[in-house]
Amino acid sequence: xxSVQYKALKGMQDILPPDIYIWQKVEAAAREVxxxxxxxxxxxxxxxxxxxxxxxxxxxTDIVExxxxxxxxxxxxxxxxxxxxxxxxxxxxxEKNLHTLPPPQxxxxxxxxxxxxxxxxxxxxxxxxxGVEAFGDPGxxxxxxxxxxxxxxxxRLGLKEIIFNVNSIGCPECRPVYREKLIEFxxxxxxxxxxxxxxxxxTNPLRILDCKVDRCIETRQGxxxxxxxxxxxxxxxxxxxxxxxxxxxxxxxxxxxxxxGLDYYTRTTFEVTSKNLGAQNAVAAGGRYDRLVKxxxxxETPAIGFAMGIERIIELLKNSASHDFPRPEVFIxxxxxxxxxxxxxxxxxxxxxxxxxxxxxxxNSLKSQMRRADRLSSRYVFIIGxxxxxxxxxxxxxxxxxxxxxxxMFEISDFLIQRS
Ligand SMILES: [Zn+2]
Ligand SMILES: [Zn+2]
Numbered sequence: 374x375x376s377v378q379y380k381a382l383k384g385m386q387d388i389l390p391p392d393i394y395i396w397q398k399v400e401a402a403a404r405e406v407x408x409x410x411x412x413x414x415x416x417x418x419x420x421x422x423x424x425x426x427x428x429x430x431x432x433x434t435d436i437v438e439x440x441x442x443x444x445x446x447x448x449x450x451x452x453x454x455x456x457x458x459x460x461x462x463x464x465x466x467x468e469k470n471l472h473t474l475p476p477p478q479x480x481x482x483x484x485x486x487x488x489x490x491x492x493x494x495x496x497x498x499x500x501x502x503x504g505v506e507a508f509g510d511p512g513x514x515x516x517x518x519x520x521x522x523x524x525x526x527x528x529r530l531g532l533k534e535i536i537f538n539v540n541s542i543g544c545p546e547c548r549p550v551y552r553e554k555l556i557e558f559x560x561x562x563x564x565x566x567x568x569x570x571x572x573x574x575x576t577n578p579l580r581i582l583d584c585k586v587d588r589c590i591e592t593r594q595g596x597x598x599x600x601x602x603x604x605x606x607x608x609x610x611x612x613x614x615x616x617x618x619x620x621x622x623x624x625x626x627x628x629x630x631x632x633x634g635l636d637y638y639t640r641t642t643f644e645v646t647s648k649n650l651g652a653q654n655a656v657a658a659g660g661r662y663d664r665l666v667k668x669x670x671x672x673e674t675p676a677i678g679f680a681m682g683i684e685r686i687i688e689l690l691k692n693s694a695s696h697d698f699p700r701p702e703v704f705i706x707x708x709x710x711x712x713x714x715x716x717x718x719x720x721x722x723x724x725x726x727x728x729x730x731x732x733x734x735x736x737n738s739l740k741s742q743m744r745r746a747d748r749l750s751s752r753y754v755f756i757i758g759x760x761x762x763x764x765x766x767x768x769x770x771x772x773x774x775x776x777x778x779x780x781x782m783f784e785i786s787d788f789l790i791q792r793s
Pocket of ligand 2: 566567568569570581584585586589
C-alpha cells in the first residue's frame with residue numbers, strides 16, 4: 374500500500390459547496406453593481422513577466438521583496454504569478470492601446486492572486502480579488518463615484534458596520550516635502566522602530582505610518598500628517614472629494630495614517646474596514662495612480678481603482694447572515710424498471726426548463742430513495758410506479774411540511790412554476 378497523501382498546498386484552499394454559493398453571490402452582486410456604473414470585465418493572465426510587477430508595485434515593497442511567486446520558465450524568462458490585479462490591467466491598457474478610446478475607460482476583473490505570505494487566519498497564498506480600474510479621468514468626481522460604487526456593492530451583499538477610511542497622499546510636487554518632514558521626525562527615534570521600519574526609513578518612510586508593530590505605532594505619535602503638507606492642487610482635489618462623498622451620503626473618516634503599501638498611489642487613497650474583522654483586515658482598498666500608465670510607456674493617464682478581498686467578505690457574510698443554498702426542486706422516486714425509464718425522460722424534460730432534478734435509484738427501496746431526497750433537502754418528491762404509469766397521475770409530496778397531492782404527469786412543469 375502506498376502511503377502518499379495528496380494535499381492542497383499550504384495557504385491554498387479548495388472551495389466547495391455550500392460555501393461556493395456565497396462566492397457566486399458575491400461575484401454576481403459585484404458584476405451587477407459594477408455594470409450599472411459602466412465598468413466592463415477584462416480577463417488578464419495569472420502570470421506576467423516579473424518586471425510588470427516590480428516596475429509598478431515597487432522594488433522596495435514587501436510584495437516584491439518577499440511575497441511573489443517568481444520562477445524561470447523553460448525559456449529562462451523570469452515569470453511571476455500576479456500578486457495583485459492593477460499591474461496586469463495597466464500593462465494590458467497600454468499594450469492594447471486602450472488609451473486611444475474615449476475616456477474614461479472603466480474595467481473590472483476577478484480571479485486568483487498569489488502571495489507567498491505566512492499563512493494566518495483569513496490570509497491565503499492563493500486568494501481572490503474583485504477589482505476595478507477607471508482610466509482617463511483626473512477626478513475628483515470619479516473618485517467619489519468609485520468609492521460610492523464600492524459602498525453599494527458591499528451594501529448589496531448585506532455588509533454593515535463598514536467604515537471608509539480616506540486620505541490623500543499627495544503628488545510628486547508635495548510628497549517629497551512631506552517625506553523630508555517624516556525623515557526629520559523619525560531621525561531621532563530609529564532605535565525605537567522595528568527592523569522593517571528602519572529599512573522603510575531609507576526606502577519609503579511613509580510606510581512607517583501603517584506598520585502594525587506596537588512600538589512603531591507608539592513612536593509615530595505626533596508625526597507630521599500628510600494632509601497638512603498637500604499642495605494647492607492636491608488640497609482642492611481632496612476637499613472636493615470629501616464634499617462629493619457627503620453629497621452621495623458615503624460616511625467616511627479621514628485617516629492620514631493610511632498610506633497604503635504600494636508605491637504607485639497618488640492623491641486619493643481609501644480603505645474599507647469592518648468592525649467585525651481585525652484592524653489589519655481591510656475588506657477593500659484602493660486609490661488613485663496617475664503616473665502608472667506612463668511608467669508602462671503609455672501617455673500620461675490619470676487612473677483610480679480598488680480591489681476587494683473576496684475571502685474576507687465571505688468570512689464576514691458567513692458570520693453575519695443565514696444563507697439560502699440552492700437545493701433540488703424535484704426528486705423523482707421510481708419503483709420498477711419501466712418507471713425508472715420514465716423517470717429519466719421526465720427528469721430530462723424538467724431540466725430543460727431549468728429545474729434542478731434528482732432521480733432516485735430504482736434498484737433501491739422507496740424508503741431509501743425518500744431518505745436520499747430528504748438528505749438533499751429536495752423541495753418536492755414525485756413518486757412513479759406501475760400504477761402511475763398506467764393512470765398518468767403521480768403522487769407528489771412537499772418535504773418541508775408533508776403537504777401532498779396528485780397531479781397529471783404532463784402538468785408537473787406548470788405545477789412547479791406556479792409554486793415557485
Ligand atoms: Zn500635491
Ligand atoms: Zn515598524
